Amino acid sequence: MRFFTKIRPSFTLPLFGIVLLGEVKNKDVRILEVLGLCQQDPVNFRRENCSCRTRDMLSPQGLLYKQPSVLKGRTNVVTVTPWLAPIVWEGTFNPLIVDSIYKPMHLSIATTVFAVGKYVRFLRDFLETAEKHFMVDFKVHYYIFTDRREDVPAVVLAPGRNVTIIPVPGSNRWQEISSRRMEMIQTAIENQIGKEADYIFCLDVDTKFHGRWGAETLSRLVATIHPGYYEHTHEHYPYERRPASRAYIPAGEGDYYYGGATIAGYVRDVHKLTKYCREQLEADAANSIEAAWQEESHLNRYLLYNKPTKILSPEYLWQDFKAKNNEVQIIRFSQVNKNYAEVRPNVKKRK
Ligand SMILES: CC(=O)N[C@H]1[C@@H](OP(=O)(O)OP(=O)(O)OC[C@H]2O[C@@H](n3ccc(=O)[nH]c3=O)[C@H](O)[C@@H]2O)O[C@H](CO)[C@H](O)[C@@H]1O
Ligand SMILES: [Mn+2]
Incomplete structure (x- = not known):
């Protein structure tokens, strides 16, 4: 699945099917590139999978803290955008x-x-x-x-x-x-x-x-x-x-x-x-x-x-x-x- 992250987002949909069928091989990516269907990223980013790793919001067991409230919070400022970014x-x-x-x-x-x-x-x-x-x-x-x-x-x-x-x-x-x-x-x-x-x-x-x-x-x-x-x-x-x-x-x-x-x-x-x-x-x-x-x-x-x-x-x-x-x-x-x-x-x- 490694190559999936290197493919431009606009081409991820057609490729998704291929990825589901099995791991995309180096050769396959090159063929797709020749066909103009995808492009390898020019920058060799250190942690291709950083985004996957950081998505796991692991919190240790036993951590005690003030319970978050659904009803009480900041009231004099807006804390979320209309596209739901904090x-x-x-x-x-x-x-x-x-x-x-x-x-x-x-x-x-x-x-x-x-x-x-x-x-x-x-x-x-x-x-x-x-x-x-x-x-x-x-x-x-x-x-x-x-x-x-x-x-x-x-x-x-x-x-x-x-x-x-x-x-x-x-x-x-x-x-x-x-x-x-x-x-x-x-x-x-x-x-x-x-x-x-x-x-x-x-x-x-x-x-x-x-x-x-x-x-x-x-x-x-x-x-x-x-x-x-x-x-x-x-x-x-x-x-x-x-x-x-x-x-x-x-x-x-x-x-x-x-x-x-x-x-x-x-x-x-x-x-x-x-x-x-x-x-x-x-x-x-x-x-x-x-x-x-x-x-x-x-x-x-x-x-x-x-x-x-x-x-x-x-x-x-x-x-x-x-x-x-x-x-x-x-x-x-x-x-x-x-x-x-x-x-x-x-x-x-x-x-
Ligand atoms: C608060 C804020 O958002 N500030 C922005 C604002 O004015 P600022 O007045 O904050 O700009 P500025 O003079 O601080 O320049 C931006 C940065 O460029 C560098 N620098 C600049 C001049 C120089 O002679 N040497 C040097 O090193 C330095 O890192 C500085 O912090 O508009 C600029 C537009 O161009 C930049 O977008 C600034 O980030
Ligand atoms: Mn400045």
């Missing part, structure tokens, strides 16, 4: 149960973070606070993409956690640095991460963790609601509105506005997403157009038509300048206040 808020999950299910899986978690140019200054706080709060007790491999290797701080990591530095070129446009993350993450997945990790998180570096960010955030395709727009309706979202851009979203359509600062999921699904965004960014560039919020605009279009399987509430993506409110009971991860003119290569200082 929206993760404090009070919607029990960390004890979540940890007891996911920790024994020995998952390997890749985490990408870009620190190009002056943004290298944010790395120390990012890493030090991640070690306190982010996927604690999990195997985490940080991939730091930077053009300033010598300025990467030495931070003590917990056992089982490590860092790889990936050299990348600098740029004199912050928009380009932010957007090119898509291409670089896609390539890193193909070269290395795909063989090493089960899940991947792609995070902004100008951030700090303040509270638990754990296995409750694991799912096939995970997006985070942008803290600036969660109280607004979609006509006020900063979607790309010019039909000339590949990121175009017509008026009247929309779910949530997702932040570009946190994308996560199975390595395979994040690979698909980054490849899509990279291709759309390149198509726009060829037409001399740049979407309103660069890769974030393409991400929002992708997620409108490829619904995420789990959504993180703004607890998982806050901004330090915003006051805490009733809905957000805990801030877990927040963008620090930054002096744009000081850290971005192409923002003029005010006179």
Whole structure:
């Protein structure tokens, strides 16, 4: 059955019959490929069967915890999307149960973070606070993409956690640095991460963790609601509105506005997403157009038509300048206040 998972979803139905009749042999897959009926995935993902393994939600016998209620729960926020994906808020999950299910899986978690140019200054706080709060007790491999290797701080990591530095070129446009993350993450997945990790998180570096960010955030395709727009309706979202851009979203359509600062999921699904965004960014560039919020605009279009399987509430993506409110009971991860003119290569200082 191994090859079943390597076949494009659109072709799984006709193949299902064959699979039921017996195991698809290597030769059969090649014949189907020649016939144009299926295509082997170009990336050699480390754990083809990760999705099968993680679907077994095994909970240990004898674990005692507060009984979940059918009637009482969060009432001042929505905790599920209309396509039945959970929206993760404090009070919607029990960390004890979540940890007891996911920790024994020995998952390997890749985490990408870009620190190009002056943004290298944010790395120390990012890493030090991640070690306190982010996927604690999990195997985490940080991939730091930077053009300033010598300025990467030495931070003590917990056992089982490590860092790889990936050299990348600098740029004199912050928009380009932010957007090119898509291409670089896609390539890193193909070269290395795909063989090493089960899940991947792609995070902004100008951030700090303040509270638990754990296995409750694991799912096939995970997006985070942008803290600036969660109280607004979609006509006020900063979607790309010019039909000339590949990121175009017509008026009247929309779910949530997702932040570009946190994308996560199975390595395979994040690979698909980054490849899509990279291709759309390149198509726009060829037409001399740049979407309103660069890769974030393409991400929002992708997620409108490829619904995420789990959504993180703004607890998982806050901004330090915003006051805490009733809905957000805990801030877990927040963008620090930054002096744009000081850290971005192409923002003029005010006179
Ligand atoms: C909260 C949130 O969702 N933030 C998004 C938002 O603005 P932000 O203001 O958060 O963008 P930003 O300046 O933090 O840039 C995004 C990321 O690119 C990297 N970087 C950027 C500039 C630079 O000179 N060096 C460098 O390393 C760094 O990892 C940074 O965290 O819109 C951007 C659109 O392009 C991205 O989608 C950001 O993720
Ligand atoms: Mn940022």
